[in-house]
Amino acid sequence: MNDDVRPERSPGQKLLFAILVGALLAIPLFAIYLLVYDRSTQSTQARASIAQGWGGAQVISGPVLVIPYTTTSTETVVENGKQSQKTSTIAHELMLQAQAAELRSDLSPRQKHYSIYDAVVYEAHNIGTARFALPDDLDRLGIDRTTLALGKAELRFGIGDARGLFGAPPTVTLAGQKLPLKPGRGPRETGGSGFYSFLDAGALQQGALEFRYDYSLRGNESLTLLPGGGDTRWTVTSPWPSPSFQGKFLPEKSNVSEHGFSALWRVGNLALGKSLVSVDDDNRQQGEVGAQAGASVNLVTPVDLYDQVNRSVKYGFLFIGFTFTAFLMFDVIGGVRVSPIEYLLVGVGLILFFVMLLAFAEVVGFTPAYAIAAAAIIGLLTAYSAAVLGSWRRGGYIAGLLMGLYAALYVLLSLEAYSLLIGSLLLFVALAGVMYLTRGLDWGARRLV
Numbered sequence: 354m355n356d357d358v359r360p361e362r363s364p365g366q367k368l369l370f371a372i373l374v375g376a377l378l379a380i381p382l383f384a385i386y387l388l389v390y391d392r393s394t395q396s397t398q399a400r401a402s403i404a405q406g407w408g409g410a411q412v413i414s415g416p417v418l419v420i421p422y423t424t425t426s427t428e429t430v431v432e433n434g435k436q437s438q439k440t441s442t443i444a445h446e447l448m449l450q451a452q453a454a455e456l457r458s459d460l461s462p463r464q465k466h467y468s469i470y471d472a473v474v475y476e477a478h479n480i481g482t483a484r485f486a487l488p489d490d491l492d493r494l495g496i497d498r499t500t501l502a503l504g505k506a507e508l509r510f511g512i513g514d515a516r517g518l519f520g521a522p523p524t525v526t527l528a529g530q531k532l533p534l535k536p537g538r539g540p541r542e543t544g545g546s547g548f549y550s551f552l553d554a555g556a557l558q559q560g561a562l563e564f565r566y567d568y569s570l571r572g573n574e575s576l577t578l579l580p581g582g583g584d585t586r587w588t589v590t591s592p593w594p595s596p597s598f599q600g601k602f603l604p605e606k607s608n609v610s611e612h613g614f615s616a617l618w619r620v621g622n623l624a625l626g627k628s629l630v631s632v633d634d635d636n637r638q639q640g641e642v643g644a645q646a647g648a649s650v651n652l653v654t655p656v657d658l659y660d661q662v663n664r665s666v667k668y669g670f671l672f673i674g675f676t677f678t679a680f681l682m683f684d685v686i687g688g689v690r691v692s693p694i695e696y697l698l699v700g701v702g703l704i705l706f707f708v709m710l711l712a713f714a715e716v717v718g719f720t721p722a723y724a725i726a727a728a729a730i731i732g733l734l735t736a737y738s739a740a741v742l743g744s745w746r747r748g749g750y751i752a753g754l755l756m757g758l759y760a761a762l763y764v765l766l767s768l769e770a771y772s773l774l775i776g777s778l779l780l781f782v783a784l785a786g787v788m789y790l791t792r793g794l795d796w797g798a799r800r801l802v
Contacts, residue, residue: 408517411572456481460591506554511543523568
C-alpha cells in the first residue's frame with residue numbers, strides 16, 4: 354500500500370469538526386456581546402456627563418395651596434398627686450389641591466455632543482392656571498374654619514431638579530398681582546425641591562382663587578407631571594418627532610409626525626384615588642401615591658445603535674451556521690477538502706463583522722456602519738473562499754450567500770416584530786436544502802486521498 358495514500362475523514366467526522374469549531378467560536382461571540390454592553394454603559398455615563406448641570410429628567414407637580422390652622426387638645430395630667438386639665442395648641446397644615454388646573458408645556462429639544470456621544474436635552478416653557486376653593490365639608494375633617502390662618506397661606510410648586518430653572522425668574526400672579534417667590538418647600542413627591550410664595554388667601558372665604566404661573570425649565574430626556582387636581586389638563590407640544598408616552602396615564606389625544614408631536618392629558622382626582630384635601634401626615638401618604646401616578650413624555654432617540662448591534666450579535670450563530678454549511682457541502686459533495694483551521698479563520702472573519710459594526714456605528718451611525726462592515730467582510734471572505742475552494746466561481750457562491758445573509762439580517766433588525774418568523778423560515782429553508790443535497794450521502798463512508 355502506498356504510504357502517501359491515507360483515508361480521508363468521513364462526512365460525519367467533517368460535520369462533527371465543523372460543529373466543534375462553531376461551538377469554539379461561541380467564546381469570542383460572547384466576548385463581543387459583553388463589549389457591546391460595556392460600550393452601551395459608557396455611552397449612558399457619557400450622556401449623563403454631557404447633560405450634567407443642564408437638569409435631570411424633570412418631574413413637576415403642583416401648585417398646592419397650604420393653609421396653616423390650629424387645633425386644641427385637652428388631657429388630664431397628675432402633678433403633686435393632684436389631677437388637672439392641660440390644654441395645648443397643635444399646629445397643622447391643610448393641603449388643598451386645585452379644583453381645576455391647566456398646564457401647557459412647550460418643549461424645545463436639542464442634542465448636545467461630546468466626542469462620539471450625544472445626549473437629548475430640552476427647554477420647557479410652562480404656562481398654567483390653577484383654581485382653588487375651600488371645600489364645604491371641612492367640618493368632616495375636624496377643621497374649624499375660624500382656625501384657618503388664611504393670611505399665612507403658601508402656594509407651593511414642585512420641581513424635581515430645581516437647577517433646571519433658567520432664564521427669566523418664574524412668575525406667579527393672583528388677580529394680576531405678582532407674588533414674591535422663594536426657593537424650596539416643594540411637595541413631598543419632588544423631594545421638597547421647588548419654589549413657593551407666601552400670600553393672603555382671605556378671599557377663599559368668599560369664593561375661589563385663580564392663579565396664573567409661568568416658568569422655564571431645562572431637563573434631560575423626559576418630563577413628568579404628577580397631577581393632583583380635581584381636573585388636570587396637560588398639553589405638551591414639541592418639534593421632536595419620536596416621543597414615548599409613559600407613566601400611569603397615557604394621553605387622551607396625541608398627534609405624532611415627522612415635524613413633531615402634540616399630546617393632551619386629562620386626569621381627575623377620582624382616577625388618582627386622591628382627595629383634594631389632606632392634612633399633615635395624610636399628605637405624606639397621598640404624595641407617595643401621586644409620585645407613582647405621573648404622566649410622562651420621553652424624548653427618545655428613535656433607534657439606539659447599541660440595541661441594534663446587540664440584537665445583530667444574537668444572530669451571529671446564524672451566519673456561522675449558514676456559511677459553515679456551504680463549506681461543508683463543497684467538502685462532502687464537491688470534493689474540495691476544507692480543514693478545521695480554514696473553518697476557524699472563516700468564523701473569525703464572520704465575528705469580526707460585529708466588532709467593525711460596533712466601532713463604525715459609534716462614529717457614522719448604524720446603517721452606514723452596517724454597509725461598510727458587511728462590504729469589508731464579504732470582500733475578505735470571498736477572496737479567501739476562492740483560494741480555499743480552488744475556484745472564483747465557488748468563491749462567488751459564498752459571496753452570494755453572505756450578501757443574502759447580511760441583507761436578511763438587516764431586514765430582521767428592521768422588522769423586530771417578525772424577526773422570529775423570518776429567522777425560523779430561513780433555518781427551515783437551510784435545513785431543507787442540506788437534506789436535499791445530502792439525501793444520498795453515506796455519512797460514515799471514507800475515501801482514500
